[in-house]
Amino acid sequence: MRPRRRKSASSRLGDGPGLPQLGFWRLGLAIPGLVSLVLVLLGSLPIGVPFLGPVLPAFGLIAVHVFALQRPDLMPHWLAFGLGLVTDLLSGGPLGLTALVFLGVQALSASQRRVLIGRPFVLGWAAFVAVALAAAGVSWLIACVYFLDFVNPVAALLQVAVTVTLFPLVAAPLLLLSHRMTGQAFA
């Protein structure tokens, strides 16, 4: 009797509506979070590339944007917030700044699904430019209020430029990953 029950359970899993539900595949659901965390950690390594010396690209921002757009169920508010918090901890900046910015980016990107899903990559790239600029603007404003000082915005703009330039390199594998996760690939 037992084997039969197991069989019926697994067939139910197979019938699932495209989303992995049970057992081992639940690990697959953590992949976007883990990949994003690795990207956040990479963003704080002392890489020492001459031209990237002053600012490192915001890899975490790319991850939050791409996953919020492709799989908002796997990049919920709390995950974006948590990734921002880790970024703040690593950078030593105001605790909560990046957390709020990532939360905003997650909400913004997830709300643009209808507009952006299925469009050419270039359009997605352009949309990311807007998102990155908005994120930099908001974090610059928060930083100015936090430090009660006029913070030089050049570094923030430089970071936007570097991040936007590297966007295709980082986003392409993330897109591939989220495409595989949509549908049957992981289920």
Added chain:
Amino acid sequence: MRRSNKPLASRMASPMGLLFNRFAFAFLLALGLTLLVAGRSGIGPVEQVRTGLLDLLAPVLDVISRPVAAVNDLATEIEQLSRVYEENDRLRQENARLLHWQAAARALERDNAQYRRLLNVRARSDVTYITARVVGESGGPFVKTLLLAAGERDGVEPDQAVVSELGLVGRITEAGRNAARILLITDLNSRIPVMLEGSRRRAILSGDNSGRPLLAFLEAEAEVQPGDRVVTSGHGGMLPPGLVVGVVASVTENQVRLRPFVDLARLERVNVLRYRRPSLVNDRNGP
């Protein structure tokens, strides 16, 4: 991406899910703002929590930064290999010049020791080093900090000076058990009492997140030119005096900027100075 998003959409659109989603968003927004306010005003245990979490993250960074450091070393080696002849020639000349200086320094050291004995001068406080690996940097546009794979366990404490073989890097602002954070001299919040090495005029080295920190509060009559060396003055007692910091890079009517000796973007190992601050009480080192 175009394949079956239906179940997802229906799940997201369910009234309960939507309500929960909105509540979570509002809650996290409030939490973020609270953290910012608490962190700014020092209310609550934000600092302690922060240092604790840093301790947890540092070992992870320590591991993943090792291959990065190896690649960096390789890149530097290749870069150096291409200039090895030119470099060799330059070093030969420099060596000849330095040998001359060494003789001069030895003579001066001998004289100095003699005068110190004669005058019964109090010896400078002992400075010892803790060498540690840099495992992370802020990377963000608003702060300039580094993470160090050494903490209180190794004797690192807040306010200690951090130097590389070329000069001052910054000072420790946070120290966990096995990790610490260095505030670089270029950070917006960094203020270091310094002086011009030649004229002994004092100033405050004030970071503004750019690569060229400002020399603020320099006396108006002080004569300063690009190329003047700047060292720590030791005022305030936090840093030992005489640590080299950099050279004056530019002098304009209302601001003097400094070029640090240390390439702050390419640090792999640094020394944390354990400096016993001079104090009026409990002074056992008197003459």
